[in-house]
Amino acid sequence: MLFVELGREVSPLNINMRNNKAVITGIKDNKFVVILKQDKTYELVRLRDVVLNDKVYNLDELKNEGHEFFQMDAPQKKSTDFERFVLSLRKRVEDELVKSKIANN
Secondary structure (H helix, E strand, C coil), X not given: CCCCCCCEEEEECCXXXXXXXXXXXXXXXXXXXXXXXXXXXXXXXXXXXXXXXXXXXXXXXXXXXXXXXXXXXXXXXXXXXXXXXXXHHHHHHHHHHHHHHHXXX
């Protein structure tokens, strides 16, 4: 069983935003907590709107700008097949242009 405690990592309840992480930095009452997001902004949220994760951070270590919590990768945007095709085509054309420039010099 997970407990609400200072330093506990949380995620939004919305399944599409679960990659966004935050840390509980303050407890207002039995329904509201203050969280610190990865973009270093604070927000007051209801406990119903977050999911408690397993990891617990030391709040003193979070004051460090280079802490691992702030270095976590942002969620990858899901791309369509066509967008991936356009990117691969662009890369292929760029590679061919570079090869032709090298061959001409």
